[in-house]
Amino acid sequence: MATNPMYQFNVYRIGPEIKIGEVDISFTNASLFMVISTLAILIVFNLGAKKKSLIPDKIQLLSELSYSFVSKMISDTAGAKAKPYFAFIFSLFMFVLFCNMFGMIPYSFTVTSHIIVTFVLAAFIFIGVTIIGFLKHGLGYLKLFVPSGVPIILLPLIVVIEIISYLSRPISLSVRLFANMMAGHTMMKVFGGFVVSLGLVGGWLPLGFSVALTGLEILVAFLQAYVFAILTCIYLNDALNLHH
Amino acid sequence: MKKIIIYLYALFSFNCIAKSAETGGMPQLNPEFWFSQIFWLTISFGILFIILSKFILPKIRNNLETRKSQIMENIEIADNQKSKSENNLKEYDKIISDAKDKAKKTFNSAKEKIQLDLGKEREKIESELNSKIQDAENEIKDLKKSSPEKIGLIAVDTAAEIIQKLIGVEINKSNVSAIVNEQVKLMKDK
Numbered sequence: 001m002a003t004n005p006m007y008q009f010n011v012y013r014i015g016p017e018i019k020i021g022e023v024d025i026s027f028t029n030a031s032l033f034m035v036i037s038t039l040a041i042l043i044v045f046n047l048g049a050k051k052k053s054l055i056p057d058k059i060q061l062l063s064e065l066s067y068s069f070v071s072k073m074i075s076d077t078a079g080a081k082a083k084p085y086f087a088f089i090f091s092l093f094m095f096v097l098f099c100n101m102f103g104m105i106p107y108s109f110t111v112t113s114h115i116i117v118t119f120v121l122a123a124f125i126f127i128g129v130t131i132i133g134f135l136k137h138g139l140g141y142l143k144l145f146v147p148s149g150v151p152i153i154l155l156p157l158i159v160v161i162e163i164i165s166y167l168s169r170p171i172s173l174s175v176r177l178f179a180n181m182m183a184g185h186t187m188m189k190v191f192g193g194f195v196v197s198l199g200l201v202g203g204w205l206p207l208g209f210s211v212a213l214t215g216l217e218i219l220v221a222f223l224q225a226y227v228f229a230i231l232t233c234i235y236l237n238d239a240l241n242l243h244h
Numbered sequence: 245m246k247k248i249i250i251y252l253y254a255l256f257s258f259n260c261i262a263k264s265a266e267t268g269g270m271p272q273l274n275p276e277f278w279f280s281q282i283f284w285l286t287i288s289f290g291i292l293f294i295i296l297s298k299f300i301l302p303k304i305r306n307n308l309e310t311r312k313s314q315i316m317e318n319i320e321i322a323d324n325q326k327s328k329s330e331n332n333l334k335e336y337d338k339i340i341s342d343a344k345d346k347a348k349k350t351f352n353s354a355k356e357k358i359q360l361d362l363g364k365e366r367e368k369i370e371s372e373l374n375s376k377i378q379d380a381e382n383e384i385k386d387l388k389k390s391s392p393e394k395i396g397l398i399a400v401d402t403a404a405e406i407i408q409k410l411i412g413v414e415i416n417k418s419n420v421s422a423i424v425n426e427q428v429k430l431m432k433d434k
Contacts, residue, residue: 009271011281023279030277031284038288042295049303054311067304087297094296095289116278117285182272 005189009113009182030117033109037098045094066094073230078237085236092121093229100181100221104214112224113181115174122174125232133239144238173231180224184217392428399424 013026048063056064070090074082082089096112103110111117133141145162146155191213194206400421407415 004269006269006271011271011274011277013277023283024277025280025283026277027284028277028280030281031288034284034288038292041292042300045296045300045304049300049307052307052310054314056307060307063304064308067301067308087301088293090301091289091293091296095292111285114272114281116272116281120282120285121289178272 005186005193008109008185008189011114029109030111030114033099033102033111037095037102037111040102041091041094041098066090070229073226074233077230077233079241081240082233082236089229089232089236092125092232093225096121096177096228097222097225100225101218103181103185104218104221110181110185112177113185115178118174118178119170121228122170122177125173125235126170129232129235129239132236133242136240137242141239141242143242169235173228177224177228180220184213184220188213188217396421396424396428399428 011028011030013028014032015027017024018026044059045063045066048060051057051060053060067090070093071086074086074089078085099111102108103113133144137143145159145166147158147162150158188210191206191210195203195210198206400417403424404415404417404420407413407420
C-alpha cells in the first residue's frame with residue numbers, strides 16, 4: 001500500500017468529522033503533528049526556562065543557546081528595531097524546525113511538506129511585513145520599489161522588476177520550504193523502496209544512500225528552518241529600515 | 245480580519261493549481277483538508293506564539309540577563325581586587341625601596357663617621373707620637389751633650405780603678421782625668 005513515494009504526504013482524518021458551516025476543519029494527522037510540535041517546543045523551553053542556575057544544565061543551555069542564536073540572527077539581519085518581533089520569529093523558527101525534525105521520524109508526518117501550511121505562514125509574514133512597512137513609513141514605503149542610484153531611463157523597468165520580486169516573496173518563501181521537505185522525503189522513500197525491491201543482494205547500496213540521505217535531510221531540516229527565519233528577518237529589515 | 249484576507253488570498257492563488265491536483269497525484273495539492281490545516285496551524289502556532297512570548301521567553305531573557313549581570317558584577321569585583329592587590333604590591337615595593345635607601349644612607353653615614361673618627365684618632369695618635377718622638381730626640385740631644393763629660397768621668401774612674409788593680413797604687417784622679425781629657429780631645433779632633 002505504501003509503495004507510492006507520495007503516499008506519506010496523504011492527509012487523513014483522525015477522529016470525527018468537524019465542520020463549521022461548509023468548512024471541514026477535522027482533526028487530521030497533519031493537525032496531530034502540528035500539535036505535537038507545539039507541545040514539544042513548549043515542554044522543552046518551559047523546562048529550560050524553569051531552571052535558573054548560574055551554570056546551566058543541558059536543557060537550560062539548549063533553550064538559552066537557541067534564544068541567543070535567534071536573538072543574534074535578528075540583530076544581525078534586521079538591527080535593533082526588530083526586537084519587538086523577536087518572539088514571533090523565535091516561534092516561527094522553532095515551529096518550522098520542530099515540524100521538520102518530527103518529519104524525520106519514520107512513519108511520521110511532515111507538516112511543512114504541505115504547500116498550504118508553508119504558504120499560510122509565508123503569506124502571514126508577507127502581509128504582516130507590508131503592514132509594518134506602511135505603518136512605519138506611510139506611503140514612503142513605496143520607495144522600496146525605487147532603488148537609489150539607478151539611471152532614469154532604466155527606472156520603469158527596475159520598478160516593475162522590484163514590484164514583481166516583492167510580490168513573489170511569499171511564493172518563493174513557501175515553495176522553498178515545501179519543495180525542500182517534499183523532495184527530501186520523496187527521495188528517502190524512493191531509496192527505501194529500492195532497498196526492499198532489490199532485497200538482500202542489491203539492497204545495500206540504496207540502504208547506504210538512505211542512511212546518507214537521512215543525515216542530509218536532518219541538515220536540510222535545520223537549514224530550511226533557518227532560511228525561513230532569516231528571510232523573514234530580511235523582509236522585516238526592509239520594512240523597518242528603509243534603505244534601498 | 246487578517247485571517248480572512250489570508251484565507252481569501254490562499255484560496256485565490258491556489259485555485260488553479262488545485263484543479264490539476266487530483267489528477268497529478270500530489271496529496272499537497274488536494275484541497276480537501278486545506279482549511280483544516282490552516283485552522284489547526286493557526287491554533288497551534290497561535291498558542292505556541294502566545295505562550296512563548298508571554299511566559300517562556302521573558303523567563304529565558306531574565307535568566308540570561310541575571311547571569312550576565314552577575315558575571316559583570318563578579319568581573320567588577322575581581323577587577324577591584326586586582327587593582328587593590330596591585331596597589332598593595334606597589335606599596336610593598338615602595339616600602340622595600342625606602343628601606344633599601346634608608347639602609348644605604350645609614351651605612352654611608354656610619355662609614356663617614358667611622359672614617360672621621362678614625363682620622364681624628366690617627367691625628368691624635370700621630371701628634372702624641374710626634375711629641376713623644378720630640379721628647380726622645382730632645383733627650384737624645386741632651387744625652388749627646390752630656391755624654392762626653394760622663395764618658396770622661398767614667399773613663400777616669402775606670403782608668404783609676406784599672407791602674408789601682410794593675411799596680412796597686414792609688415793615683416790622683418786629676419792626673420788621670422787630664423790624660424783622659426787629652427785623649428778625648430784627640431778623638432774629637434780625629
